[in-house]
Amino acid sequence: GQNIDQPTEMTATEGAIVQINCTYQTSGFNGLFWYQQHAGEAPTFLSYNVLDGLEEKGRFSSFLSRSKGYSYLLLKELQMKDSASYLCAVLDSNYQLIWGAGTKLIIKP
Amino acid sequence: KAGVTQTPRYLIKTRGQQVTLSCSPISGHRSVSWYQQTPGQGLQFLFEYFSETQRNKGNFPGRFSGRQFSNSRSEMNVSTLELGDSALYLCASIKGSGDIDTQYFGPGTRLTVL
Numbered sequence: 404g405q406n407i408d409q410p411t412e413m414t415a416t417e418g419a420i421v422q423i424n425c426t427y428q429t430s431g432f433n434g435l436f437w438y439q440q441h442a443g444e445a446p447t448f449l450s451y452n453v454l455d456g457l458e459e460k461g462r463f464s465s466f467l468s469r470s471k472g473y474s475y476l477l478l479k480e481l482q483m484k485d486s487a488s489y490l491c492a493v494l495d496s497n498y499q500l501i502w503g504a505g506t507k508l509i510i511k512p
Numbered sequence: 513k514a515g516v517t518q519t520p521r522y523l524i525k526t527r528g529q530q531v532t533l534s535c536s537p538i539s540g541h542r543s544v545s546w547y548q549q550t551p552g553q554g555l556q557f558l559f560e561y562f563s564e565t566q567r568n569k570g571n572f573p574g575r576f577s578g579r580q581f582s583n584s585r586s587e588m589n590v591s592t593l594e595l596g597d598s599a600l601y602l603c604a605s606i607k608g609s610g611d612i613d614t615q616y617f618g619p620g621t622r623l624t625v626l
Contacts, residue, residue: 407554411552436614444619445516445602445617445618445619445620446555446602446617447617448614448615448616451614490554490555492555497568498568499557499568499570500545500555500557500615501557502547502554502555502556502557503554504552504553504554505554
């Protein structure tokens with residue numbers, strides 16, 4: 404079967420750095436997405452990785468290792484507004500998105 | 513540019529009833545996907561429509577159906593509602609037929625089945 408694993412919940416301190424991991428086992432791979440979802444709101448796109456390596460976008464970076472079936476989202480200089488769920492999703496061989504259950508990130512002052 | 517709109521935002525139904533949810537994608541976007549989101553389960557893919565044709569379908573029973581109109585607006589229908597159908601139903605708008613397009617989500621319809 405297809406599987407995406409993420410930690411259920413993480414806690415970090417304002418101003419710090421946090422890394423949210425995602426491991427996947429899917430039938431084929433055509434890229435990995437990260438989305439942010441604030442409570443009661445729609446998911447919004449953060450990043451897309453299809454090649455190995457690190458993609459940096461301001462305070463957010465996303466890393467992919469296809470050989471290890473592994474990705475992480477790195478958030479720097481954490482702000483209270485970063486409190487949200489972070490969803491990892493993989494595009495499989497049928498170009499269907501397979502979603503992880505999401506990681507709830509709690510930021511403390 | 514207006515975002516994805518979904519109506520209604522909240523809905524309460526009882527078991528056995530049926531429900532229709534509506535999604536209007538971003539203007540110019542031709543593809544719509546539907547997801548069910550429940551706590552701890554993540555987003556479960558329901559179906560995807562492009563140019564009024566169902567292009568992909570998830571593993572949901574036949575009680576779940578959908579359609580897309582010529583203006584790209586989409587509806588999904590759930591018949592014979594069960595308690596387990598209580599969830600947030602999200603619609604995502606995609607620009608074209610490209611397989612790796614970014615999905616833009618609507619605010620969702622929160623369905624509660626009593």
